[in-house]
Amino acid sequence: MTSDLERGVGALKKFRDRVDGIITDLASGPGGAARLSARQVTRESLGVGIPFAEADEFFNEYDRVQKALVALSKSLGGQIELLQIGVHAADVGYNNVEDDQRRRFYEIRTNLETERRDAIEQEQEKQQKAAGVPAQPPPPQQDVKGGEENLR
Numbered sequence: 001m002t003s004d005l006e007r008g009v010g011a012l013k014k015f016r017d018r019v020d021g022i023i024t025d026l027a028s029g030p031g032g033a034a035r036l037s038a039r040q041v042t043r044e045s046l047g048v049g050i051p052f053a054e055a056d057e058f059f060n061e062y063d064r065v066q067k068a069l070v071a072l073s074k075s076l077g078g079q080i081e082l083l084q085i086g087v088h089a090a091d092v093g094y095n096n097v098e099d100d101q102r103r104r105f106y107e108i109r110t111n112l113e114t115e116r117r118d119a120i121e122q123e124q125e126k127q128q129k130a131a132g133v134p135a136q137p138p139p140p141q142q143d144v145k146g147g148e149e150n151l152r
Contacts, residue, residue: 015087019080075115082108 041062046055085105089097128134 019083019087022080071115075112078108078112082112 041059043056043059046052046059082105085097085101085108088101089105
């Protein structure tokens with residue numbers, strides 16, 4: 001039984017190392033958050049002071065996609081960090097995880113849950129608007145429980 005656990009921990013370490021490699025590659029490549037957030041196209045680069053509806057539409061779509069990519073990169077970074085902390089906790093045992101890492105784990109988890117809830121609400125509003133359904137007040141939000149007791 002112990003050897004099975006050791007193999008499991010070894011697999012988690014291997015997974016963590018692979019994830020670390022992917023993070024490094026993404027962060028330093030063209031898909032990294034720093035590169036994505038560096039705006040490369042401005043409205044002025046498509047013409048200044050002239051009515052050009054197509055350029056306006058193009059820039060608005062470019063801006064929307066660029067913001068979505070930055071948000072995706074940030075969200076993926078948080079999810080990966082959450083997995084790294086979880087793998088580390090599985091490796092060393094939860095009681096041996098530093099308090100800062102525990103707090104970071106719950107902070108990331110709360111942020112991701114908030115992002116998820118907001119995305120669901122936006123999608124529902126979009127679908128209701130497309131269907132001509134009047135907007136309804138959002139349902140009461142369930143409190144995301146944090147704390148160490150959720151990992152035990």
